[in-house]
Amino acid sequence: MAMIKVHGHPFSTATALVLCCLEEKQLQYELVLVDLSSGAQKKPQYLALNPFGVVPTIQDGDLTLFESRAIIKYLAKKYQAQGTDLLGNTLSEQALVDQWCEVEAQSFFPPAWNILVQTAKVPMQGGITDEAIVKKDMEKLEKLLDIYEERLSKCKYLAGDFFSLADLQHLPCAEYLVKSGGKGDLFFSRKHVNAWWEDISSRPTWKKAAEKLP
Amino acid sequence: MAMIKVHGHPFSTATALVLCCLEEKQLQYELVLVDLSSGAQKKPQYLALNPFGVVPTIQDGDLTLFESRAIIKYLAKKYQAQGTDLLGNTLSEQALVDQWCEVEAQSFFPPAWNILVQTAKVPMQGGITDEAIVKKDMEKLEKLLDIYEERLSKCKYLAGDFFSLADLQHLPCAEYLVKSGGKGDLFFSRKHVNAWWEDISSRPTWKKAAEKLP
Structure with a gap:
Protein backbone atom coordinates (compact mmCIF):
# COMPACT_ATOMS: atom_id res chain seq x y z
CA MET A 1 0.00 0.00 0.00
CA ALA A 2 1.31 3.45 -0.96
CA MET A 3 1.88 5.80 1.95
CA ILE A 4 -0.63 8.59 2.63
CA LYS A 5 0.68 11.94 1.41
CA VAL A 6 -0.12 15.04 3.44
CA HIS A 7 0.41 18.28 1.54
CA GLY A 8 0.74 20.75 4.37
CA HIS A 9 2.93 22.85 6.59
CA PRO A 10 4.03 22.28 10.20
CA PHE A 11 3.06 25.87 11.12
CA SER A 12 -0.55 25.28 10.04
CA THR A 13 -3.10 24.44 12.75
CA ALA A 14 -5.22 22.47 10.26
CA THR A 15 -2.17 20.43 9.22
CA ALA A 16 -1.41 19.72 12.90
CA LEU A 17 -4.97 18.40 13.31
CA VAL A 18 -4.49 15.92 10.48
CA LEU A 19 -1.03 14.87 11.70
CA CYS A 20 -2.39 14.21 15.19
CA CYS A 21 -5.14 12.03 13.73
CA LEU A 22 -2.58 10.07 11.67
CA GLU A 23 -0.56 9.49 14.85
CA GLU A 24 -3.64 8.37 16.76
CA LYS A 25 -4.41 5.89 13.96
CA GLN A 26 -0.77 4.71 13.91
CA LEU A 27 -0.55 5.43 10.20
CA GLN A 28 2.59 6.11 8.25
CA TYR A 29 2.56 9.21 6.10
CA GLU A 30 4.76 11.46 4.06
CA LEU A 31 4.53 15.21 4.77
CA VAL A 32 4.90 17.05 1.46
CA LEU A 33 5.86 20.60 2.37
CA VAL A 34 3.75 23.33 0.76
CA ASP A 35 5.90 26.42 1.02
CA LEU A 36 3.40 28.93 2.38
CA SER A 37 6.07 31.66 2.57
CA SER A 38 6.42 31.65 -1.22
CA GLY A 39 2.66 31.29 -1.80
CA ALA A 40 2.96 27.75 -3.18
CA GLN A 41 -0.60 27.04 -2.02
CA LYS A 42 -1.95 29.53 -4.58
CA LYS A 43 0.00 28.13 -7.56
CA PRO A 44 -1.52 25.91 -10.26
CA GLN A 45 0.21 22.73 -9.10
CA TYR A 46 -1.39 22.91 -5.67
CA LEU A 47 -4.70 24.41 -6.85
CA ALA A 48 -5.14 21.31 -9.01
CA LEU A 49 -5.30 19.34 -5.74
CA ASN A 50 -7.28 21.89 -3.76
CA PRO A 51 -9.06 24.79 -5.51
CA PHE A 52 -9.31 26.71 -2.23
CA GLY A 53 -5.54 27.13 -2.05
CA VAL A 54 -5.21 26.26 1.62
CA VAL A 55 -3.45 23.45 3.48
CA PRO A 56 -3.73 20.57 4.13
CA THR A 57 -4.78 18.20 1.34
CA ILE A 58 -4.18 14.46 1.51
CA GLN A 59 -3.72 11.84 -1.16
CA ASP A 60 -4.53 8.27 -0.23
CA GLY A 61 -4.32 6.03 -3.27
CA ASP A 62 -6.71 7.52 -5.86
CA LEU A 63 -8.44 9.80 -3.39
CA THR A 64 -7.51 13.47 -3.07
CA LEU A 65 -9.20 15.10 -0.08
CA PHE A 66 -9.17 18.53 1.54
CA GLU A 67 -10.95 20.17 4.51
CA SER A 68 -9.13 18.98 7.62
CA ARG A 69 -12.29 17.95 9.49
CA ALA A 70 -13.38 15.78 6.54
CA ILE A 71 -9.88 14.29 6.33
CA ILE A 72 -9.82 13.17 9.96
CA LYS A 73 -13.32 11.70 9.64
CA TYR A 74 -12.18 9.72 6.61
CA LEU A 75 -9.06 8.44 8.38
CA ALA A 76 -11.05 7.51 11.48
CA LYS A 77 -13.56 5.54 9.38
CA LYS A 78 -11.17 3.83 6.97
CA TYR A 79 -8.82 2.73 9.74
CA GLN A 80 -11.38 2.26 12.49
CA ALA A 81 -9.85 -1.02 13.67
CA GLN A 82 -6.37 0.48 14.01
CA GLY A 83 -4.95 2.76 16.73
CA THR A 84 -7.37 4.85 18.81
CA ASP A 85 -11.03 4.54 17.87
CA LEU A 86 -12.16 8.15 17.35
CA LEU A 87 -15.71 7.57 16.13
CA GLY A 88 -17.65 5.81 18.89
CA ASN A 89 -19.07 2.30 18.82
CA THR A 90 -22.78 2.76 18.35
CA MET B 1 -41.07 2.31 16.92
CA ALA B 2 -41.79 5.72 18.40
CA MET B 3 -41.93 8.57 15.92
CA ILE B 4 -38.98 10.95 15.66
CA LYS B 5 -39.69 14.24 17.43
CA VAL B 6 -38.33 17.43 15.90
CA HIS B 7 -38.30 20.38 18.29
CA GLY B 8 -38.15 23.29 15.91
CA HIS B 9 -39.93 26.06 14.08
CA PRO B 10 -41.06 26.29 10.44
CA PHE B 11 -39.45 29.75 10.09
CA SER B 12 -36.03 28.37 11.00
CA THR B 13 -33.62 27.53 8.16
CA ALA B 14 -31.92 24.85 10.28
CA THR B 15 -35.30 23.24 11.02
CA ALA B 16 -36.11 23.27 7.28
CA LEU B 17 -32.84 21.43 6.62
CA VAL B 18 -33.79 18.64 9.02
CA LEU B 19 -37.36 18.43 7.71
CA CYS B 20 -36.09 18.11 4.13
CA CYS B 21 -33.79 15.27 5.18
CA LEU B 22 -36.66 13.49 6.94
CA GLU B 23 -38.72 13.79 3.75
CA GLU B 24 -35.84 12.46 1.63
CA LYS B 25 -35.56 9.49 3.99
CA GLN B 26 -39.35 8.97 3.90
CA LEU B 27 -39.52 9.10 7.68
CA GLN B 28 -42.51 9.99 9.76
CA TYR B 29 -41.98 12.65 12.38
CA GLU B 30 -43.74 14.92 14.79
CA LEU B 31 -42.86 18.63 14.68
CA VAL B 32 -42.96 19.96 18.24
CA LEU B 33 -43.25 23.73 17.92
CA VAL B 34 -40.71 25.75 19.91
CA ASP B 35 -42.30 29.18 20.17
CA LEU B 36 -39.38 31.40 19.20
CA SER B 37 -41.51 34.54 19.47
CA SER B 38 -41.92 33.99 23.23
CA GLY B 39 -38.29 32.89 23.69
CA ALA B 40 -39.22 29.29 24.51
CA GLN B 41 -35.83 28.15 23.18
CA LYS B 42 -34.10 29.92 26.08
CA LYS B 43 -36.29 28.44 28.82
CA PRO B 44 -35.24 25.58 31.14
CA GLN B 45 -37.48 22.97 29.51
CA TYR B 46 -35.82 23.41 26.11
CA LEU B 47 -32.31 24.09 27.50
CA ALA B 48 -32.46 20.65 29.11
CA LEU B 49 -32.62 19.24 25.57
CA ASN B 50 -30.19 21.69 23.98
CA PRO B 51 -27.96 23.90 26.16
CA PHE B 52 -27.32 26.25 23.22
CA GLY B 53 -30.96 27.34 23.16
CA VAL B 54 -31.37 27.17 19.39
CA VAL B 55 -33.58 25.03 17.17
CA PRO B 56 -33.79 22.29 16.05
CA THR B 57 -33.22 19.36 18.40
CA ILE B 58 -34.46 15.86 17.65
CA GLN B 59 -35.41 12.97 19.88
CA ASP B 60 -35.23 9.50 18.38
CA GLY B 61 -35.86 6.86 21.02
CA ASP B 62 -33.30 7.47 23.79
CA LEU B 63 -31.15 9.79 21.69
CA THR B 64 -31.43 13.57 21.97
CA LEU B 65 -29.43 15.34 19.26
CA PHE B 66 -28.86 18.93 18.21
CA GLU B 67 -26.76 20.70 15.51
CA SER B 68 -28.72 20.36 12.27
CA ARG B 69 -25.75 19.08 10.22
CA ALA B 70 -25.11 16.32 12.77
CA ILE B 71 -28.81 15.46 12.80
CA ILE B 72 -29.04 14.96 9.03
CA LYS B 73 -25.84 12.88 9.06
CA TYR B 74 -27.36 10.66 11.75
CA LEU B 75 -30.63 10.24 9.85
CA ALA B 76 -28.79 9.49 6.60
CA LYS B 77 -26.69 6.81 8.33
CA LYS B 78 -29.36 5.18 10.46
CA TYR B 79 -31.84 4.96 7.59
CA GLN B 80 -29.36 4.50 4.76
CA ALA B 81 -31.42 1.75 3.09
CA GLN B 82 -34.58 3.88 3.03
CA GLY B 83 -35.52 6.78 0.74
CA THR B 84 -32.76 8.72 -1.00
CA ASP B 85 -29.22 7.64 -0.17
CA LEU B 86 -27.50 10.86 0.90
CA LEU B 87 -24.10 9.48 1.96
CA GLY B 88 -22.45 7.88 -1.07
CA ASN B 89 -21.69 4.20 -1.59
CA THR B 90 -17.96 3.91 -1.11
Whole structure:
Protein backbone atom coordinates (compact mmCIF):
# COMPACT_ATOMS: atom_id res chain seq x y z
CA MET A 1 0.00 0.00 0.00
CA ALA A 2 1.31 3.45 -0.96
CA MET A 3 1.88 5.80 1.95
CA ILE A 4 -0.63 8.59 2.63
CA LYS A 5 0.68 11.94 1.41
CA VAL A 6 -0.12 15.04 3.44
CA HIS A 7 0.41 18.28 1.54
CA GLY A 8 0.74 20.75 4.37
CA HIS A 9 2.93 22.85 6.59
CA PRO A 10 4.03 22.28 10.20
CA PHE A 11 3.06 25.87 11.12
CA SER A 12 -0.55 25.28 10.04
CA THR A 13 -3.10 24.44 12.75
CA ALA A 14 -5.22 22.47 10.26
CA THR A 15 -2.17 20.43 9.22
CA ALA A 16 -1.41 19.72 12.90
CA LEU A 17 -4.97 18.40 13.31
CA VAL A 18 -4.49 15.92 10.48
CA LEU A 19 -1.03 14.87 11.70
CA CYS A 20 -2.39 14.21 15.19
CA CYS A 21 -5.14 12.03 13.73
CA LEU A 22 -2.58 10.07 11.67
CA GLU A 23 -0.56 9.49 14.85
CA GLU A 24 -3.64 8.37 16.76
CA LYS A 25 -4.41 5.89 13.96
CA GLN A 26 -0.77 4.71 13.91
CA LEU A 27 -0.55 5.43 10.20
CA GLN A 28 2.59 6.11 8.25
CA TYR A 29 2.56 9.21 6.10
CA GLU A 30 4.76 11.46 4.06
CA LEU A 31 4.53 15.21 4.77
CA VAL A 32 4.90 17.05 1.46
CA LEU A 33 5.86 20.60 2.37
CA VAL A 34 3.75 23.33 0.76
CA ASP A 35 5.90 26.42 1.02
CA LEU A 36 3.40 28.93 2.38
CA SER A 37 6.07 31.66 2.57
CA SER A 38 6.42 31.65 -1.22
CA GLY A 39 2.66 31.29 -1.80
CA ALA A 40 2.96 27.75 -3.18
CA GLN A 41 -0.60 27.04 -2.02
CA LYS A 42 -1.95 29.53 -4.58
CA LYS A 43 0.00 28.13 -7.56
CA PRO A 44 -1.52 25.91 -10.26
CA GLN A 45 0.21 22.73 -9.10
CA TYR A 46 -1.39 22.91 -5.67
CA LEU A 47 -4.70 24.41 -6.85
CA ALA A 48 -5.14 21.31 -9.01
CA LEU A 49 -5.30 19.34 -5.74
CA ASN A 50 -7.28 21.89 -3.76
CA PRO A 51 -9.06 24.79 -5.51
CA PHE A 52 -9.31 26.71 -2.23
CA GLY A 53 -5.54 27.13 -2.05
CA VAL A 54 -5.21 26.26 1.62
CA VAL A 55 -3.45 23.45 3.48
CA PRO A 56 -3.73 20.57 4.13
CA THR A 57 -4.78 18.20 1.34
CA ILE A 58 -4.18 14.46 1.51
CA GLN A 59 -3.72 11.84 -1.16
CA ASP A 60 -4.53 8.27 -0.23
CA GLY A 61 -4.32 6.03 -3.27
CA ASP A 62 -6.71 7.52 -5.86
CA LEU A 63 -8.44 9.80 -3.39
CA THR A 64 -7.51 13.47 -3.07
CA LEU A 65 -9.20 15.10 -0.08
CA PHE A 66 -9.17 18.53 1.54
CA GLU A 67 -10.95 20.17 4.51
CA SER A 68 -9.13 18.98 7.62
CA ARG A 69 -12.29 17.95 9.49
CA ALA A 70 -13.38 15.78 6.54
CA ILE A 71 -9.88 14.29 6.33
CA ILE A 72 -9.82 13.17 9.96
CA LYS A 73 -13.32 11.70 9.64
CA TYR A 74 -12.18 9.72 6.61
CA LEU A 75 -9.06 8.44 8.38
CA ALA A 76 -11.05 7.51 11.48
CA LYS A 77 -13.56 5.54 9.38
CA LYS A 78 -11.17 3.83 6.97
CA TYR A 79 -8.82 2.73 9.74
CA GLN A 80 -11.38 2.26 12.49
CA ALA A 81 -9.85 -1.02 13.67
CA GLN A 82 -6.37 0.48 14.01
CA GLY A 83 -4.95 2.76 16.73
CA THR A 84 -7.37 4.85 18.81
CA ASP A 85 -11.03 4.54 17.87
CA LEU A 86 -12.16 8.15 17.35
CA LEU A 87 -15.71 7.57 16.13
CA GLY A 88 -17.65 5.81 18.89
CA ASN A 89 -19.07 2.30 18.82
CA THR A 90 -22.78 2.76 18.35
CA LEU A 91 -24.77 4.93 15.98
CA SER A 92 -25.83 7.10 18.92
CA GLU A 93 -22.23 7.55 20.08
CA GLN A 94 -21.22 8.45 16.54
CA ALA A 95 -24.06 10.97 16.33
CA LEU A 96 -22.87 12.64 19.53
CA VAL A 97 -19.33 12.78 18.14
CA ASP A 98 -20.70 14.48 15.03
CA GLN A 99 -22.77 16.84 17.17
CA TRP A 100 -19.75 18.03 19.18
CA CYS A 101 -17.64 18.21 16.02
CA GLU A 102 -20.27 20.63 14.68
CA VAL A 103 -20.17 22.62 17.92
CA GLU A 104 -16.40 22.95 17.47
CA ALA A 105 -16.71 23.98 13.83
CA GLN A 106 -19.60 26.42 14.29
CA SER A 107 -19.15 27.80 17.82
CA PHE A 108 -15.58 27.21 19.08
CA PHE A 109 -13.47 27.64 15.96
CA PRO A 110 -14.81 30.98 14.61
CA PRO A 111 -14.10 33.07 17.74
CA ALA A 112 -10.90 31.14 18.56
CA TRP A 113 -9.62 31.67 15.01
CA ASN A 114 -10.50 35.37 15.07
CA ILE A 115 -8.46 35.77 18.26
CA LEU A 116 -5.54 33.89 16.69
CA VAL A 117 -5.69 36.14 13.63
CA GLN A 118 -5.94 39.33 15.67
CA THR A 119 -3.25 38.49 18.22
CA ALA A 120 -0.77 36.60 16.02
CA LYS A 121 -1.23 37.04 12.28
CA VAL A 122 -2.16 40.73 12.25
CA PRO A 123 0.82 41.88 14.37
CA MET A 124 3.17 39.59 12.41
CA GLN A 125 2.11 41.42 9.24
CA GLY A 126 2.75 44.81 10.85
CA GLY A 127 -0.88 45.55 11.68
CA ILE A 128 -2.54 46.44 14.98
CA THR A 129 -4.75 44.03 16.93
CA ASP A 130 -8.41 45.06 16.93
CA GLU A 131 -9.11 44.74 20.65
CA ALA A 132 -12.87 45.11 20.13
CA ILE A 133 -12.90 41.90 18.06
CA VAL A 134 -10.82 40.08 20.69
CA LYS A 135 -13.14 41.21 23.47
CA LYS A 136 -16.31 40.17 21.61
CA ASP A 137 -14.90 36.78 20.70
CA MET A 138 -13.58 36.18 24.21
CA GLU A 139 -17.11 36.76 25.50
CA LYS A 140 -18.40 34.16 23.03
CA LEU A 141 -15.79 31.66 24.23
CA GLU A 142 -16.57 32.33 27.90
CA LYS A 143 -20.24 31.50 27.30
CA LEU A 144 -19.39 28.47 25.21
CA LEU A 145 -16.96 27.07 27.77
CA ASP A 146 -19.62 27.43 30.47
CA ILE A 147 -21.67 24.97 28.40
CA TYR A 148 -18.60 22.72 28.06
CA GLU A 149 -18.07 22.87 31.83
CA GLU A 150 -21.59 21.59 32.42
CA ARG A 151 -21.16 18.88 29.78
CA LEU A 152 -17.75 17.78 31.07
CA SER A 153 -19.11 17.52 34.60
CA LYS A 154 -21.19 14.61 33.28
CA CYS A 155 -18.69 12.81 31.06
CA LYS A 156 -14.92 12.78 30.66
CA TYR A 157 -14.89 13.89 27.01
CA LEU A 158 -17.31 15.91 24.91
CA ALA A 159 -19.13 13.05 23.20
CA GLY A 160 -19.05 10.68 26.18
CA ASP A 161 -16.47 8.77 28.22
CA PHE A 162 -14.20 8.23 25.20
CA PHE A 163 -11.72 10.46 23.39
CA SER A 164 -13.04 11.24 19.91
CA LEU A 165 -12.72 13.43 16.84
CA ALA A 166 -14.76 16.05 18.70
CA ASP A 167 -12.04 16.52 21.33
CA LEU A 168 -9.27 16.24 18.76
CA GLN A 169 -10.75 19.05 16.65
CA HIS A 170 -10.33 21.49 19.55
CA LEU A 171 -6.60 20.91 20.02
CA PRO A 172 -5.01 23.23 17.43
CA CYS A 173 -6.83 26.47 18.27
CA ALA A 174 -7.03 25.70 22.00
CA GLU A 175 -3.27 25.11 21.99
CA TYR A 176 -2.78 28.57 20.50
CA LEU A 177 -5.13 30.23 23.01
CA VAL A 178 -3.38 28.58 25.98
CA LYS A 179 0.27 28.53 24.89
CA SER A 180 0.83 31.66 22.79
CA GLY A 181 -2.37 33.68 23.02
CA GLY A 182 -2.32 34.21 26.79
CA LYS A 183 -5.91 33.04 27.08
CA GLY A 184 -5.30 29.96 29.21
CA ASP A 185 -7.67 31.16 31.94
CA LEU A 186 -10.55 30.31 29.64
CA PHE A 187 -9.65 26.69 30.36
CA PHE A 188 -7.87 26.81 33.76
CA SER A 189 -10.68 28.70 35.50
CA ARG A 190 -13.20 25.93 34.86
CA LYS A 191 -12.64 22.74 36.85
CA HIS A 192 -13.88 20.18 34.36
CA VAL A 193 -12.75 22.05 31.24
CA ASN A 194 -9.29 22.29 32.82
CA ALA A 195 -9.13 18.55 33.52
CA TRP A 196 -10.29 17.85 29.95
CA TRP A 197 -7.72 20.24 28.50
CA GLU A 198 -4.90 18.75 30.64
CA ASP A 199 -5.89 15.30 29.45
CA ILE A 200 -6.26 15.92 25.71
CA SER A 201 -3.33 18.31 25.33
CA SER A 202 -0.92 15.90 27.01
CA ARG A 203 -1.54 13.08 24.53
CA PRO A 204 1.83 12.12 23.01
CA THR A 205 0.24 12.13 19.53
CA TRP A 206 -0.71 15.77 19.92
CA LYS A 207 2.68 16.74 21.39
CA LYS A 208 4.33 15.21 18.35
CA ALA A 209 1.91 16.82 15.86
CA ALA A 210 2.14 20.23 17.50
CA GLU A 211 5.88 20.39 18.16
CA LYS A 212 6.54 22.74 15.25
CA LEU A 213 3.51 24.99 15.67
CA PRO A 214 4.75 28.57 16.15
CA MET B 1 -41.07 2.31 16.92
CA ALA B 2 -41.79 5.72 18.40
CA MET B 3 -41.93 8.57 15.92
CA ILE B 4 -38.98 10.95 15.66
CA LYS B 5 -39.69 14.24 17.43
CA VAL B 6 -38.33 17.43 15.90
CA HIS B 7 -38.30 20.38 18.29
CA GLY B 8 -38.15 23.29 15.91
CA HIS B 9 -39.93 26.06 14.08
CA PRO B 10 -41.06 26.29 10.44
CA PHE B 11 -39.45 29.75 10.09
CA SER B 12 -36.03 28.37 11.00
CA THR B 13 -33.62 27.53 8.16
CA ALA B 14 -31.92 24.85 10.28
CA THR B 15 -35.30 23.24 11.02
CA ALA B 16 -36.11 23.27 7.28
CA LEU B 17 -32.84 21.43 6.62
CA VAL B 18 -33.79 18.64 9.02
CA LEU B 19 -37.36 18.43 7.71
CA CYS B 20 -36.09 18.11 4.13
CA CYS B 21 -33.79 15.27 5.18
CA LEU B 22 -36.66 13.49 6.94
CA GLU B 23 -38.72 13.79 3.75
CA GLU B 24 -35.84 12.46 1.63
CA LYS B 25 -35.56 9.49 3.99
CA GLN B 26 -39.35 8.97 3.90
CA LEU B 27 -39.52 9.10 7.68
CA GLN B 28 -42.51 9.99 9.76
CA TYR B 29 -41.98 12.65 12.38
CA GLU B 30 -43.74 14.92 14.79
CA LEU B 31 -42.86 18.63 14.68
CA VAL B 32 -42.96 19.96 18.24
CA LEU B 33 -43.25 23.73 17.92
CA VAL B 34 -40.71 25.75 19.91
CA ASP B 35 -42.30 29.18 20.17
CA LEU B 36 -39.38 31.40 19.20
CA SER B 37 -41.51 34.54 19.47
CA SER B 38 -41.92 33.99 23.23
CA GLY B 39 -38.29 32.89 23.69
CA ALA B 40 -39.22 29.29 24.51
CA GLN B 41 -35.83 28.15 23.18
CA LYS B 42 -34.10 29.92 26.08
CA LYS B 43 -36.29 28.44 28.82
CA PRO B 44 -35.24 25.58 31.14
CA GLN B 45 -37.48 22.97 29.51
CA TYR B 46 -35.82 23.41 26.11
CA LEU B 47 -32.31 24.09 27.50
CA ALA B 48 -32.46 20.65 29.11
CA LEU B 49 -32.62 19.24 25.57
CA ASN B 50 -30.19 21.69 23.98
CA PRO B 51 -27.96 23.90 26.16
CA PHE B 52 -27.32 26.25 23.22
CA GLY B 53 -30.96 27.34 23.16
CA VAL B 54 -31.37 27.17 19.39
CA VAL B 55 -33.58 25.03 17.17
CA PRO B 56 -33.79 22.29 16.05
CA THR B 57 -33.22 19.36 18.40
CA ILE B 58 -34.46 15.86 17.65
CA GLN B 59 -35.41 12.97 19.88
CA ASP B 60 -35.23 9.50 18.38
CA GLY B 61 -35.86 6.86 21.02
CA ASP B 62 -33.30 7.47 23.79
CA LEU B 63 -31.15 9.79 21.69
CA THR B 64 -31.43 13.57 21.97
CA LEU B 65 -29.43 15.34 19.26
CA PHE B 66 -28.86 18.93 18.21
CA GLU B 67 -26.76 20.70 15.51
CA SER B 68 -28.72 20.36 12.27
CA ARG B 69 -25.75 19.08 10.22
CA ALA B 70 -25.11 16.32 12.77
CA ILE B 71 -28.81 15.46 12.80
CA ILE B 72 -29.04 14.96 9.03
CA LYS B 73 -25.84 12.88 9.06
CA TYR B 74 -27.36 10.66 11.75
CA LEU B 75 -30.63 10.24 9.85
CA ALA B 76 -28.79 9.49 6.60
CA LYS B 77 -26.69 6.81 8.33
CA LYS B 78 -29.36 5.18 10.46
CA TYR B 79 -31.84 4.96 7.59
CA GLN B 80 -29.36 4.50 4.76
CA ALA B 81 -31.42 1.75 3.09
CA GLN B 82 -34.58 3.88 3.03
CA GLY B 83 -35.52 6.78 0.74
CA THR B 84 -32.76 8.72 -1.00
CA ASP B 85 -29.22 7.64 -0.17
CA LEU B 86 -27.50 10.86 0.90
CA LEU B 87 -24.10 9.48 1.96
CA GLY B 88 -22.45 7.88 -1.07
CA ASN B 89 -21.69 4.20 -1.59
CA THR B 90 -17.96 3.91 -1.11
CA LEU B 91 -15.67 5.28 1.56
CA SER B 92 -14.20 7.69 -1.04
CA GLU B 93 -17.65 8.95 -2.05
CA GLN B 94 -18.54 9.41 1.61
CA ALA B 95 -15.30 11.32 2.17
CA LEU B 96 -16.14 13.69 -0.69
CA VAL B 97 -19.62 14.21 0.75
CA ASP B 98 -18.02 15.13 4.08
CA GLN B 99 -15.53 17.39 2.29
CA TRP B 100 -18.26 19.41 0.56
CA CYS B 101 -20.35 19.44 3.74
CA GLU B 102 -17.37 21.12 5.41
CA VAL B 103 -17.07 23.59 2.53
CA GLU B 104 -20.73 24.51 3.06
CA ALA B 105 -20.29 24.87 6.83
CA GLN B 106 -17.02 26.81 6.72
CA SER B 107 -17.18 28.80 3.46
CA PHE B 108 -20.77 29.05 2.17
CA PHE B 109 -22.82 29.34 5.35
CA PRO B 110 -20.94 32.12 7.19
CA PRO B 111 -21.21 34.80 4.45
CA ALA B 112 -24.69 33.61 3.37
CA TRP B 113 -25.92 33.78 6.97
CA ASN B 114 -24.40 37.24 7.51
CA ILE B 115 -26.29 38.48 4.45
CA LEU B 116 -29.52 36.93 5.72
CA VAL B 117 -29.02 38.59 9.11
CA GLN B 118 -28.19 41.99 7.59
CA THR B 119 -30.95 42.04 4.99
CA ALA B 120 -33.75 40.28 6.87
CA LYS B 121 -33.28 40.03 10.64
CA VAL B 122 -31.72 43.46 11.25
CA PRO B 123 -34.42 45.44 9.35
CA MET B 124 -37.15 43.30 10.96
CA GLN B 125 -35.85 44.41 14.37
CA GLY B 126 -35.86 48.05 13.32
CA GLY B 127 -32.14 48.26 12.57
CA ILE B 128 -30.30 49.37 9.44
CA THR B 129 -28.53 46.94 7.11
CA ASP B 130 -24.74 47.29 7.23
CA GLU B 131 -24.05 47.44 3.49
CA ALA B 132 -20.28 47.08 4.02
CA ILE B 133 -20.85 43.63 5.56
CA VAL B 134 -23.18 42.64 2.71
CA LYS B 135 -20.63 43.78 0.11
CA LYS B 136 -17.73 41.93 1.73
CA ASP B 137 -19.74 38.72 2.11
CA MET B 138 -21.09 38.94 -1.44
CA GLU B 139 -17.48 39.09 -2.65
CA LYS B 140 -16.71 35.94 -0.65
CA LEU B 141 -19.70 34.15 -2.18
CA GLU B 142 -18.76 35.26 -5.72
CA LYS B 143 -15.31 33.71 -5.32
CA LEU B 144 -16.70 30.58 -3.72
CA LEU B 145 -19.29 30.05 -6.44
CA ASP B 146 -16.58 30.37 -9.07
CA ILE B 147 -15.02 27.29 -7.47
CA TYR B 148 -18.44 25.58 -7.43
CA GLU B 149 -18.89 26.43 -11.14
CA GLU B 150 -15.64 24.65 -11.97
CA ARG B 151 -16.56 21.67 -9.78
CA LEU B 152 -20.11 21.41 -11.19
CA SER B 153 -18.75 21.48 -14.74
CA LYS B 154 -17.24 18.07 -13.92
CA CYS B 155 -20.05 16.41 -11.98
CA LYS B 156 -23.75 16.98 -11.54
CA TYR B 157 -23.66 17.48 -7.78
CA LEU B 158 -20.96 18.69 -5.40
CA ALA B 159 -19.67 15.32 -4.20
CA GLY B 160 -20.15 13.52 -7.53
CA ASP B 161 -22.99 12.43 -9.79
CA PHE B 162 -25.34 11.82 -6.87
CA PHE B 163 -27.43 14.14 -4.70
CA SER B 164 -26.06 14.11 -1.15
CA LEU B 165 -26.03 15.80 2.24
CA ALA B 166 -23.53 18.29 0.79
CA ASP B 167 -26.08 19.64 -1.71
CA LEU B 168 -28.91 19.44 0.82
CA GLN B 169 -26.99 21.58 3.34
CA HIS B 170 -26.93 24.48 0.88
CA LEU B 171 -30.69 24.66 0.38
CA PRO B 172 -31.90 26.77 3.32
CA CYS B 173 -29.52 29.73 2.98
CA ALA B 174 -29.41 29.55 -0.83
CA GLU B 175 -33.22 29.64 -0.86
CA TYR B 176 -33.12 32.84 1.15
CA LEU B 177 -30.48 34.45 -1.08
CA VAL B 178 -32.44 33.64 -4.25
CA LYS B 179 -36.05 34.04 -3.15
CA SER B 180 -36.09 36.84 -0.58
CA GLY B 181 -32.59 38.29 -0.52
CA GLY B 182 -32.49 39.40 -4.16
CA LYS B 183 -29.13 37.69 -4.66
CA GLY B 184 -30.24 35.13 -7.25
CA ASP B 185 -27.66 36.33 -9.77
CA LEU B 186 -25.00 34.62 -7.68
CA PHE B 187 -26.52 31.38 -8.96
CA PHE B 188 -28.21 32.36 -12.27
CA SER B 189 -25.08 33.96 -13.73
CA ARG B 190 -23.08 30.73 -13.57
CA LYS B 191 -24.17 28.06 -16.04
CA HIS B 192 -23.45 24.95 -14.00
CA VAL B 193 -24.27 26.47 -10.62
CA ASN B 194 -27.62 27.57 -12.08
CA ALA B 195 -28.42 24.07 -13.38
CA TRP B 196 -27.46 22.63 -9.98
CA TRP B 197 -29.60 25.15 -8.13
CA GLU B 198 -32.59 24.55 -10.44
CA ASP B 199 -32.23 20.83 -9.83
CA ILE B 200 -31.84 20.77 -6.05
CA SER B 201 -34.30 23.55 -5.24
CA SER B 202 -37.07 21.90 -7.25
CA ARG B 203 -36.99 18.66 -5.26
CA PRO B 204 -40.49 18.07 -3.86
CA THR B 205 -38.98 17.24 -0.46
CA TRP B 206 -37.41 20.67 -0.28
CA LYS B 207 -40.54 22.45 -1.50
CA LYS B 208 -42.47 20.77 1.27
CA ALA B 209 -39.84 21.49 3.95
CA ALA B 210 -39.46 25.12 2.87
CA GLU B 211 -43.09 26.05 2.30
CA LYS B 212 -43.38 27.98 5.56
CA LEU B 213 -40.00 29.71 5.45
CA PRO B 214 -40.55 33.48 5.52
